[in-house]
Structures are given as structure tokens and as C-alpha cells.
């Protein structure tokens with residue numbers, strides 16, 4: 190029986206493990222945390238994503254419909270303290286919330302249980318070090334998410350994001366979401382409720398200061414009556430290239446660049462990427478074709494970004510672009526023309 194080592198017991202790592210175990214591979218997953226559910230300072234958290242359920246479950250070979258809950262309404266959209274009317278494509282799209290982390294209601298625990306049933310072995314408190322990476326057998330899968338150390342180890346270029354996150358107990362049956370844009374971030378903040386938890390993340394590609402968080406808190410309180418007492422800082426890293434392999438190892442999840450290019454949603458891409466990584470062992474040609482197909486949108490976005498970064502005065506242009514986007518959001522009817530529909534993973 191062939192043996193495969195996987196580093197990272199997150200979404201991509203566990204989907205790869207389940208698929209390979211079902212085909213007779215002996216699988217061990219290593220994770221640096223002491224138990225399932227990822228980093229304790231990030232989770233439990235609630236994530237929002239568009240989803241094509243049937244196509245996704247068919248592709249990854251695992252039905253995760255019990256973990257994804259359609260939101261009552263599509264995330265409401267706020268610009269500073271003003272609620273915006275959404276363009277038609279958004280109103281016609283269903284968004285889903287999913288819980289991450291160590292609680293029994295999370296997708297992590299769901300995948301963990303499926304993996305255990307398929308005979309996958311887990312080894313916690315095991316950090317992927319440079320020596321470990323060198324000695325890992327060919328075909329090992331690296332699926333360690335958005336952490337800087339492993340990007341550096343495998344030489345994947347990345348950019349950093351900054352932010353703050355918090356959560357409070359919430360009404361058990363409520364499933365909702367909201368996106369906040371405004372003067373507190375060049376990107377956005379979001380809130381999402383599920384499984385008795387209301388989660389909030391303020392995030393930005395440029396470093397944030399306490400006063401940005403202060404502005405965001407004030408909007409949440411004044412516009413929506415929401416107060417979160419305990420905020421933690423968030424620092425993540427996202428790839429600036431897409432790669433299925435490094436030397437004789439396989440890359441998966443965020444590290445491989447399997448990210449929805451429009452808003453940067455990562456959940457579904459990570460699940461799909463786990464399946465692609467497993468295919469490298471069983472049908473390499475299909476794995477490469479699928480990887481190319483699923484990352485094409487992100488590759489195009491990265492190529493545009495690269496061009497912009499190399500332009501003189503790029504910072505000023507970027508600022509102008511952001512101001513223009515904000516103006517378009519503010520002048521609501523224009524939003525219809527300015528925003529294109531987010532990429533669907535499956536046609």
C-alpha cells in the first residue's frame with residue numbers, strides 16, 4: 190500500500206486525505222496545532238461564500254451539505270453607516286455560511302470524522318520545519334494555509350493582509366451575513382452569524398491602525414447595534430502566484446493559489462484543491478488540467494496586479510482606483526455596470 194504524508198489538517202489537507210484513503214493509500218496528516226480546528230486565535234469563526242453545492246460535492250466526492258447553511262438573505266452591503274441596495278446579480282445569488290474551528294458544529298470536525306472513518310491517521314503538535322520538508326517523501330502534500338513560514342520554505346511569493354477579528358454569542362437559528370466597506374479599510378469587513386455565533390473580521394491589504402478599528406466599531410454599533418468586546422489582530426498571507434507543486438511535493442489549498450479571484454473567497458477553492466492534490470497521485474494529467482482550469486481566474490487577476498505594480502505612480506493610481514470604486518458604490522445605479530459577477534467554480 191502506498192503511503193502519503195500530508196502537512197496541514199485543514200480543508201484542503203483533509204479532502205486530499207479522504208480521497209486518497211478511499212483509493213487504498215495509507216495516509217498520515219501532520220498539523221502543528223494540538224488538535225483539530227486550526228489556530229486557536231482565529232477560530233471558531235464563521236465564513237461566508239457563494240457555493241454551487243451539487244457540483245462541489247460531486248467533484249470532491251464528499252457531501253458537506255450539513256456544514257453549509259444558506260443565509261436568510263444575501264449578505265447586506267454597507268458603505269460606512271449607509272446600507273446599500275444591492276445590484277441584481279447579488280440579489281439573485283445565494284450565499285452560504287460555514288463554521289471553522291474546533292467545535293463539533295464546524296466543517297473541520299465533520300471532515301475529521303469522515304477522515305478517521307476512512308482510516309486516516311492524524312499526528313498533532315508537528316510543525317513542518319525546513320528539515321522536515323526536505324526529508325518528506327516525494328508526493329507529500331503541503332496544505333498549511335495562509336501562514337508565512339511555509340510560503341518562505343517553498344518559495345511561493347505572497348502578499349500580507351492585516352486585520353482584527355472578534356465574535357459574540359448569537360441567536361442559535363439565525364444565519365446571516367453583511368459586508369462593510371468604507372473609510373476604515375481599503376478592502377472590507379464582514380459579519381456572519383451561524384450556530385449561535387456572530388463573527389466579525391475587518392481586513393485590509395494595507396496595515397490597519399487602532400483608529401481604523403475604532404471607526405469600524407463605531408459603524409457596527411451605530412448602524413447595526415453590534416458590539417464586540419474582545420478583538421484579536423489578524424495577519425494572513427496570500428499567494429501572488431499559483432503552483433501545484435514544489436520540487437517533488439504537491440501544494441494545496443491557499444498555498445497553491447486556489448482562491449476565488451473576485452472577493453478572495455477561500456473555502457470552496459480549498460475543498461476543490463484537496464481533490465486536485467489527490468488526483469496528482471492517481472491521474473496527474475487530469476490534476477494539471479483541473480488545476481489550470483480552477484486557477485485561471487486568479488492567474489489573470491495576479492497578472493493584472495503585477496502589471497499595475499510595475500507601472501510608475503502605481504500607488505497613486507491604486508488610490509484613484511479605490512476612490513473610483515467607492516464613488517461607484519456610492520452612486521448606486523452605477524454599481525450594476527461596475528461590478529461583474531463573481532467567478533463560479535463550475536460552469
Ligand SMILES: Cc1cc2nc3c(=O)[nH]c(=O)nc-3n(C[C@H](O)[C@H](O)[C@H](O)COP(=O)(O)OP(=O)(O)OC[C@H]3O[C@@H](n4cnc5c(N)ncnc54)[C@H](O)[C@@H]3O)c2cc1C
Pocket residue numbers: 196197198199200201202219220221222226227228231234235236237238289315316317318332333334335336338339354390423425441442443444453454455456457459
Ligand atoms: C479569519 C478568517 C476568515 C475567513 N473568512 C472567509 C470567508 O468568509 N469566506 C471564505 O471563503 N474564506 C474565508 N477565509 C479563508 C479560508 O478560511 C481559507 O481560504 C481556507 O481555510 C484555506 O484552506 P486551507 O486548507 O488552505 O488551510 P486551512 O484550512 O487554514 O488549514 C491549514 C492547516 O495547516 C496547519 N498548519 C499551518 N502551518 C503549519 C505548519 N508549519 N506545520 C504543520 N501544520 C501547519 C494549520 O494548523 C491548519 O490546521 C477566512 C480565513 C480566515 C483566517
